[in-house]
Amino acid sequence: MPLIPKGHPTLWIKSTRSESLHGKTIVLAVTGSIAAVRTVELAREIIRRGADVHAVMSEAAGWIINPMALHYATGNEVITAITGKVEHVEFFGNMGSADLLLVAPATANTIGKIATGIDDTPVTTFATTAIGAGKPVMVVPAMHEDMYRHPAVIENIEKLRSWGIGIIWPRVEEGVAKISDNTRIVLEVERMIGSNSLQGKKILITSGATAETVDPIRILTNRASGKTGTELALEAYRRGAEVTIVHRNRLEIDGIREISVESAEQMTDAVLEELARGYDLLISAAAIGDYTLEAAGTKIKSGGEPVLSLRPTRKLIKEARNAHPEIKIVGFKAETGISKEELFERALRTLNNSNLDMIIANEVSAGGMGTDDNSIYMIRPDRKEHMNISGPKSVIANTIMDEITRMLSIGDKH
Structure with missing residues (x-):
């Protein structure tokens, strides 16, 4: 019993x-x-x-x-x-x-x-x-x-x-x-x-999906809900940080500054402009679209077989790192249909190529995109073991912010 x-x-x-x-x-x-x-x-x-x-x-x-x-x-x-x-x-x-x-x-x-x-x-x-x-x-x-x-x-x-x-x-x-x-x-x-463990820190967070305009009515987007980014913003705010979030959603918390964007281009421009104001950390949690296109000026008529010509979008993390080599950056890597070993390999490749301080990796075939729960791995360049966290995104955000707090604290001592 x-x-x-x-x-x-x-x-x-x-x-x-x-x-x-x-x-x-x-x-x-x-x-x-x-x-x-x-x-x-x-x-x-x-x-x-x-x-x-x-x-x-x-x-x-x-x-x-x-x-x-x-x-x-x-x-x-x-x-x-x-x-x-x-x-x-x-x-x-x-x-x-x-x-x-x-x-x-x-x-x-x-x-x-x-x-x-x-x-x-x-x-x-x-x-x-x-x-x-x-x-x-x-x-x-x-x-x-x-x-x-x-x-x-x-x-x-x-x-x-x-x-x-x-x-x-x-x-x-x-x-x-x-x-x-x-x-x-x-x-x-x-x-x-509360703990005030991040008091005095400025944290910039990207969150949710971007959307590319096809015509005045239609958009291209993805399944990201922004729940993880929102929970990260709330957790950073709880701990006393000065928080700015860049996204398409609405949070409406008086103490958290919001920048509203829609496209990948807008998000990248907004982040680079904001980082110039001086931040301690960028958390790039948004699922930024990989492709964009020239939008039609009027609605594309239904019933046909339109051909959309896609081109790659800019890589926010690489541009942020090149412009601000001193800032701490946490990235996210979502993959589908691959093994855990391959997930780690791809995440580490991104971490090293973009000179990230930490990357959050997950395989989302069975869930994670748009859901309330998730299972992720925290990968640091100075750690051999990759910490796994599963559960509600609020719990995941709490654990990620614990690691970020340690990371920023260590940085203060150097």
Whole structure:
């Protein structure tokens, strides 16, 4: 029979997603917005990444969600009043045990109180203490759009930002400044109090498929989804890097810069222009088309047998290496219908010919292109063994970024 974990049943999910927040203690401060109903799953998503979560609630929050729900979600009793235990000092005094105060959702009322040092609820008392002690604080606004646009609310949010408090901006739609989605909130938490192992590094990532115009309606492209490139960008961002991604997709994360391109030519030009701004690393994860053609000015009529004249596209990695011999470059090599030995041979040939620092190789006949999972090999010129990683692309990106972190760290020492 399988062993049943000890402790509150909710904690059985701890670290099941990742250990990006392992060893961290986060206080989730909930105020009286209808978005409070989202906090049960938010707490659990944070726990899935290894953190301990404690909740503190204002009286108004209790009108929206019962404290028992957050007790269930966190595995810890909820703080609804400051008692003789002086809970605010226990967690956020100079010797407090917490690593972050996450105010989610934060109403206009609570934001105003925090900005002016008023602490007449458990949440604002926690905020006053954490800010006074210089502890990390993040605020996630949620309110009606008209309230969000009020000059005083805008001024208060800007004041909090000037104090170094993280603001996770809402999504303004349907007349409401809606609380950011939980995935985004967790990502920003990971970046603020995570490993910061790539802080100060600039990383450029290409992702997904390119597309060559056949006529105003049709394109030539491939099956790459961009999921690996997206996961690499998110993982680099989590670890504190300054990240730019060049692709056809849309990521829409405020802290990640996106450059939109379509063709192989556009991607190559964009990457070379961007590298001139100074980067530590290029990850060329995009499946760049090998061929292009002269596009027809009008739609090619259906029913015939058109002949397309293809010509090779430029080789981004070779041009990037020639232009920037100092930069670290990670390439990708996808093949089909060959043995593992032949895959290694071709990957090593590309690695050596293009003077890469690492190459990711995989045989995609059975999957990998456009799928959620993959199986890849990390190949380094200074390693005899080629590390194999299989599983979700998020897990693969995490392991690749571990190796990249080591690679960049070694480079810093030379």
